[in-house]
Amino acid sequence: xxxxxxxxxxxxxxxxxxxxxxxxxxxxxxxxxxxxxxxxxxxxxxxxxxxxxxxxxxxxxxxxxxxxxxxxxxxxxxxxxxxxxxxxxxxxxxxxxxxxxxxxxxxxxxxxxxxxxxxxxxxxxxxxxxxxxxxxxxxxxxxxxxxxxxxxxxxxxxxxxxxxxxxxxxxxxxxxxxxxxxxxxxxxxxxxxxxxxxxxxxxxxxxxxxxxxxxxxxxxxxxxxxxxxxxxxxxxxxxxxxxxxxxxxxxxxxxxxxxxxxxxxxxxxxxxxxxxxxxxxxxxxxxxxxxxxxxxxxxxxxxxxxxxxxxxxxxxxxxxxxxxxxxxxxxxxxxxxxxxxxxxxxxxxxxxxxxxxxxxxxxxxxxxxxxxxxxxxxxxxxxxxxxxxxxxxxxxxxxxxxxxxxxxxxxxxxx
Amino acid sequence: xxxxxxxxxxxxxxxxxxxxxxxxxxxxxxxxxxxxxxxxxxxxxxxxxxxxxxxxxxxxxxxxxxxxxxxxxxxxxxxxxxxxxxxxxxxxxxxxxxxxxxxxxxxxxxxxxxxxxxxxxxxxxxxxxxxxxxxxxxxxxxxxxxxxxxxxxxxxxxxxxxxxxxxxxxxxxxxxxxxxxxxxxxxxxxxxxxxxxxxxxxxxxxxxxxxxxxxxxxxxxxxxxxxxxxxxxxxxxxxxxxxxxxxxxxxxxxxxxxxxxxxxxxxxxxxxxxxxxxxxxxxxxxxxxxxxxxxxxxxxxxxxxxxxxxxxxxxxxxxxxxxxxxxxxxxxxxxxxxxxxxxxxxxxxxxxxxxxxxxxxxxxxxxxxxxxxxxxxxxxxxxxxxxxxxxxxxxxxxxxxxxxxxxxxxxxxxxxxxxxxxx
Numbered sequence: 001x002x003x004x005x006x007x008x009x010x011x012x013x014x015x016x017x018x019x020x021x022x023x024x025x026x027x028x029x030x031x032x033x034x035x036x037x038x039x040x041x042x043x044x045x046x047x048x049x050x051x052x053x054x055x056x057x058x059x060x061x062x063x064x065x066x067x068x069x070x071x072x073x074x075x076x077x078x079x080x081x082x083x084x085x086x087x088x089x090x091x092x093x094x095x096x097x098x099x100x101x102x103x104x105x106x107x108x109x110x111x112x113x114x115x116x117x118x119x120x121x122x123x124x125x126x127x128x129x130x131x132x133x134x135x136x137x138x139x140x141x142x143x144x145x146x147x148x149x150x151x152x153x154x155x156x157x158x159x160x161x162x163x164x165x166x167x168x169x170x171x172x173x174x175x176x177x178x179x180x181x182x183x184x185x186x187x188x189x190x191x192x193x194x195x196x197x198x199x200x201x202x203x204x205x206x207x208x209x210x211x212x213x214x215x216x217x218x219x220x221x222x223x224x225x226x227x228x229x230x231x232x233x234x235x236x237x238x239x240x241x242x243x244x245x246x247x248x249x250x251x252x253x254x255x256x257x258x259x260x261x262x263x264x265x266x267x268x269x270x271x272x273x274x275x276x277x278x279x280x281x282x283x284x285x286x287x288x289x290x291x292x293x294x295x296x297x298x299x300x301x302x303x304x305x306x307x308x309x310x311x312x313x314x315x316x317x318x319x320x321x322x323x324x325x326x327x328x329x330x331x332x333x334x335x336x337x338x339x340x341x342x343x344x345x346x347x348x349x350x351x352x353x354x355x356x357x358x359x360x361x362x363x364x365x366x367x368x369x370x371x372x373x374x375x376x377x378x379x380x381x382x383x384x385x386x387x388x389x390x391x392x393x394x395x396x397x398x399x400x401x402x403x404x405x406x407x408x409x410x411x412x413x414x415x
Numbered sequence: 416x417x418x419x420x421x422x423x424x425x426x427x428x429x430x431x432x433x434x435x436x437x438x439x440x441x442x443x444x445x446x447x448x449x450x451x452x453x454x455x456x457x458x459x460x461x462x463x464x465x466x467x468x469x470x471x472x473x474x475x476x477x478x479x480x481x482x483x484x485x486x487x488x489x490x491x492x493x494x495x496x497x498x499x500x501x502x503x504x505x506x507x508x509x510x511x512x513x514x515x516x517x518x519x520x521x522x523x524x525x526x527x528x529x530x531x532x533x534x535x536x537x538x539x540x541x542x543x544x545x546x547x548x549x550x551x552x553x554x555x556x557x558x559x560x561x562x563x564x565x566x567x568x569x570x571x572x573x574x575x576x577x578x579x580x581x582x583x584x585x586x587x588x589x590x591x592x593x594x595x596x597x598x599x600x601x602x603x604x605x606x607x608x609x610x611x612x613x614x615x616x617x618x619x620x621x622x623x624x625x626x627x628x629x630x631x632x633x634x635x636x637x638x639x640x641x642x643x644x645x646x647x648x649x650x651x652x653x654x655x656x657x658x659x660x661x662x663x664x665x666x667x668x669x670x671x672x673x674x675x676x677x678x679x680x681x682x683x684x685x686x687x688x689x690x691x692x693x694x695x696x697x698x699x700x701x702x703x704x705x706x707x708x709x710x711x712x713x714x715x716x717x718x719x720x721x722x723x724x725x726x727x728x729x730x731x732x733x734x735x736x737x738x739x740x741x742x743x744x745x746x747x748x749x750x751x752x753x754x755x756x757x758x759x760x761x762x763x764x765x766x767x768x769x770x771x772x773x774x775x776x777x778x779x780x781x782x783x784x785x786x787x788x789x790x791x792x793x794x795x796x797x798x799x800x801x802x803x804x805x806x807x808x809x810x811x812x813x814x815x816x817x818x819x820x821x822x823x824x825x826x827x828x829x830x831x832x833x834x835x836x837x838x
Contacts, residue, residue: 013452017566054584082555083521083562093522258586265454266588269445288442292591294460294577301462301594304630328756348679351631358634358682362462363546363576377799377814380758400596 006273008230011220013268016213016261022064023209025057028195032065032170035193036135039168040073043128045160047190049141049171049178052197055256058172061197062137069135077136081143087152090144091115098122098134120155126165133166141171145181153182157189199255203247206260210247211238213264214277233276242279246286253290263289295387298362299395304406305347306355307399308334311410313365314389324368324382327356331379341405353379422448425477433470435599439590440470446569446588448478453537453569454588455560458578461592464636467573468543470592475539482537483508489547498548499524502540507531521555525562534565546576557585597629604642612650619663620649627674632681641677644685648673710779711788712823715813717771718798719820720834722759722813726766728836733773761801761810764789774829 015021022029038044052058066076077097084090095115110118136156138144144153160167175181182190200206214234216227237243250260266285271277302310312333316325331352338347359365360383368382389410396402396410422444429440446454461467468486475484485505492498499518504511506528518524545553555562556570572578578589595603601621608617624642632638649670652658658665677685707715724732767789768781779785792798793811801810815823824831 010451013450014566017452017455017560019561055586080562082551082558083525085520085551089520089522256586262454262586262588266446269450269454270442289588292589294579294589294591297591297593298462298577301465301633303633305632326756326758328758332756347631350683351679351681354682355631358463361575363580377758 004273005226005230005271005276007222008216008226009268009271009273011216011222012214013265016265019060019261020063020067021212022057022060023212024200024205025061025197028197029061029065032061032195033068036065036069036168036170039133039135039166040069043131043133043166045163045165045167046193047157047160047169047171048193048195049173049190050195050197051173051176051178053199053255054174055258056197056199057257058174058197059139062170062172066135066137074133074135077134079136079138079144081138081140085143087147088112088115090147090152091119094136095119116151116155120159123159123164123167128163128166131165133168136167136169138169138171141173142175142178142181144171145178150183150186154186154189157186160191161189199257201251201255203244203251206247206251207238207244209257209260210243210264211235213261230276237277237279240279243282246279246283250286250290259290295364295391296395296398298364299387299392300399302359303355304402305352306359307396307402308337308406309352309355309359310364310385310387311392311396311406312337313359313385314387314392317385318389322384324384326382327353327379330356337409341409425474428477429470429474432473433466434603435595436466436470436592439592440474443470443474443590447474447539449481451537452566453539453560455569456557456585456587457569457571457590458585458587459571459573459590459592460578461575462594463575464634465592465594466635467575467592471541471571471573475541482539483533484539484541486541486543488543490544492548495519495521495552498552503527506533506538506540521552525559528563533568534563536567538565538568539571540569541571541573543573545572545574546580550582554582554584557587594633595635597625600629600633600635600638601625603635604639607639607642609646615661616650616653617646619661619666620646623649623663623667623670623674627678628681631678634682637682641681641685645670645673645677707823708788709827710775710785711792712827713775713829714767714771714788714792715797715815716820716824716827716829716831717767717774718762718792718811718813719759719815719831720774721762721766721770721811724834724836725760726762729766729770732834732836733770759812759814761812764809764811767811774834 032048032050035046035048039046050058050062075098077094079090079093084093091112092115095118144150147153156167156169159165160169171178179187179190179192179194200209211234214237215231216222218227220227250263253259263282263286266289267277267281270285271281299307299310309330312330313325316329316333317323331349334352357378360367364387365383365385368384393410396407425448426440426444429444430437433440443457446457459467459471472486475482475486478484483506485502487498487501487505489498492501496517496519499521500511500514503509503514503518503524515527515530516523518527540556540559542548542553542556548556553572557572559570560566560568572587578585578587604621604625605614605617608614621642624645625638628638628641632641649666652666652669658669772779789798789811793800797813797815799812799814801812813820820831
């Protein structure tokens with residue numbers, strides 16, 4: 001065809017990564033907007049928690065609400081429980097984000113007590129009408145609950161409650177029981193506004209999302225005929241029944257939007273510049289992303305000796321009802337098999353130990369206690385297996401040129 | 416179309432360096448090369464020595480002009496600070512002393528990255544052996560792109576542990592490097608052919624070599640090492656003229672003892688010099704056993720008996736006043752008895768001394784010298800000492816295997832089997 005779709009692909013990829021387009025959630029959006037507007041326009045502080053499973057679009061929702069506000073009307077403070085792992089860090093970050101213009105370096109010095117005093121002072125100094133309102137977003141809200149005494153949360157909610165400086169707190173969490181994590185004194189200060197977000201549950205919703213992702217809008221700097229061509233193709237693609245099946249499969253797997261984004265990203269990356277996106281591309285990347293059984297791949301990569309040890313381990317777990325095992329037990333079981341069946345399989349103990357160690361390095365088996373006890377010899381260290389016998393059987397059937405004795409062994413009546 | 420050309424040439428040269436990896440190289444190059452948008456997180460997984468790290472670092476070497484890269488081996492990063500600062504040093508190309516601030520936590524790390532406006536550049540961070548990192552760090556790194564708000568930053572995790580072992584919240588693009596099969600391994604080993612031998616000789620050698628080793632070991636690095644050792648031995652008959660180059664049967668008969676020897680020493684760091692000494696391993700081991708002083712040997716034997724017998728049999732075994740009945744009641748030691756499967760048990764110093772005096776024939780006085788032997792054994796790692804903080808009641812455990820203790824007992828002409836009881 002000769003048309004270059006490289007720019008189209010790049011634009012869409014950028015869109016996926018920036019992930020700033022909200023699809024759906026209109027009622028939730030207006031509700032949240034109302035809360036925030038109240039703070040900005042009338043100085044009424046409030047708090048709300050946005051709940052929803054991972055990757056259903058909570059952060060995108062909040063971002064789209066904030067984008068709607070005039071940038072000068074408020075000060076935005078973004079915190080994330082993953083980054084701000086204790087109150088001290090969170091506090092420093094709050095101060096830093098609040099007065100970024102006054103501070104010359106990007107660093108906040110001072111002790112925890114100083115900082116919290118300073119923050120509370122400044123909250124108190126503000127009043128309803130004159131002060132600029134603050135919007136504080138606490139991502140991974142549940143992680144803030146584990147900070148000691150929930151001091152930060154208490155103080156923030158207290159500031160909201162006592163209507164000092166206009167402040168609205170938006171917590172974001174995927175834990176449904178997040179309210180229960182709050183201490184009593186914190187809980188009583190929280191407004192109990194909870195916004196539930198529901199991920200897409202029907203394939204047609206997912207298709208709509210996909211269409212929204214893939215279509216190019218007018219403000220992209222692309223020649224109009226190329227864009228039209230691309231969009232027409234996407235329309236055709238969306239109506240393809242194969243794609244609907246694929247969306248069904250994806251939905252069975254997970255309703256996480258990020259998974260869909262990843263899928264499209266992968267498909268677009270593997271696309272060459274002069275081709276249109278086809279269903280086959282999507283199916284292909286779906287298979288490579290989510291369909292591969294990695295445990296099986298790992299088992300097939302083992303040597304025959306290591307595979308035999310894994311079989312011994314699985315037999316052992318089967319007989320002893322998933323009791324932990326040590327090297328000696330597995331070695332005894334392996335030797336029993338090897339000496340009875342094939343002289344070729346008899347190997348020196350030292351080599352078998354090494355093979356056993358390799359299995360544990362790959363974490364196909366894991367030590368029972370996390371902390372290694374140096375007083376236990378490595379032969380007697382207890383492990384548990386993360387592979388079951390059925391998986392082993394599947395692997396041994398696929399294994400390239402496995403000696404038939406081993407195949408018989410794995411199927412044999414083990415007791 | 417210039418960039419397209421370079422991409423093709425990179426793919427081509429990578430394919431010539433890494434055989435049988437076309438699919439993975441294609442995907443990686445599609446994701447990482449030339450495009451302005453990078454994926455947030457890629458997970459490269461494969462068993463040990465399938466070329467994960469070398470493939471990634473080679474790829475990054477080719478695109479080093481357009482991209483800032485940092486490859487960090489997580490094993491070396493024992494604290495977060497080491498990890499963050501080494502990444503920063505690579506990315507910002509500055510010295511440790513030029514870092515604006517201590518970087519102890521993720522917040523500071525992100526601040527520094529933002530301060531140097533890393534968003535405007537293509538950045539790839541590789542975390543090798545990422546299973547060593549804390550779970551939270553992996554989650555945080557997988558979302559780094561979101562935190563920095565850049566679409567040109569990618570974190571590549573490299574690990575031999577299954578990605579499913581980590582938190583499922585990570586959304587990554589998996590790149591799986593499969594283990595090579597035997598045909599592929601022989602192709603790869605063929606590249607290492609010594610220059611002064613013809614390809615037929617080496618091919619014949621590889622058939623023999625892979626046929627005998629592939630069952631025990633599929634690790635490419637180890638196989639390369641073993642092939643190097645074995646080939647020297649393999650061509651010896653050809654070099655001294657006793658055999659024609661292609662007389663496979665003869666060569667195989669010549670080499671098979673060495674193969675057997677090496678098979679029993681896979682992964683044990685065998686070198687060419689040690690191959691010959693390995694064959695008389697038994698002598699070597701007895702030498703080691705002989706190296707202990709006479710009383711120390713008896714102590715070790717006593718410790719072994721104390722570790723593997725339950726104290727309730729001590730009376731029957733060692734009390735000299737003979738009572739004919741008791742001997743017959745004792746169960747006999749059999750191979751792989753249960754007690755051996757769960758390992759040695761602790762015993763007190765008193766019990767050790769009692770058994771020691773019971774099994775040693777001559778009269779010895781209990782002196783400081785004698786007691787020092789026990790400490791020596793513990794220092795050598797033959798006994799394990801368990802302290803509960805008290806000096807006067809130490810507990811011990813024997814850490815020597817059955818084969819070893821049999822050897823030691825033989826040197827002092829002591830029949831240890833007589834004293835070992837299957838519980």
